[in-house]
Amino acid sequence: MDVVARFNEAFNRHDIEAVMGLMTDDVALETRAGGASKARSLFAPFWLVPSS
Template identity: 55%
Template structure:
């Protein structure tokens, strides 16, 4: 068993759904990200502290991703670890960016995904710091 073949069909489906989501996300492809999410999707952002903002439904989540990708076109997320069980998946990540003056920065965090019907239904994001 490994991340590509976890043995359990539900876990495999979850990992595949999160993989599709992450591939679109890495391309900053809003249409691809939204195609990987359910109609009633939920996204909870890391900001503003302490609880972040919650977005519900395709329209609200799409608007967030459009703003996010346009405000940080050169940013990137790197998956540091991924594991799943059933319909849940945890991704430990690092987010890197450059500020307007070229100063690099990064933050680490985790996303907790719930998958339903082969698509991401929830993405709850948490960051260190």
């Protein structure tokens, strides 16, 4: 559970390095909408997109 708490805290702080550091290369993250992504390389570009 410690990893989940650390992930949530890093995500809420918008700390991309910490979030990515908690992921393995084969991470799978499911969304509330029911989708899932199984490639770590898909996450960094998503979070690095500047907000408008």
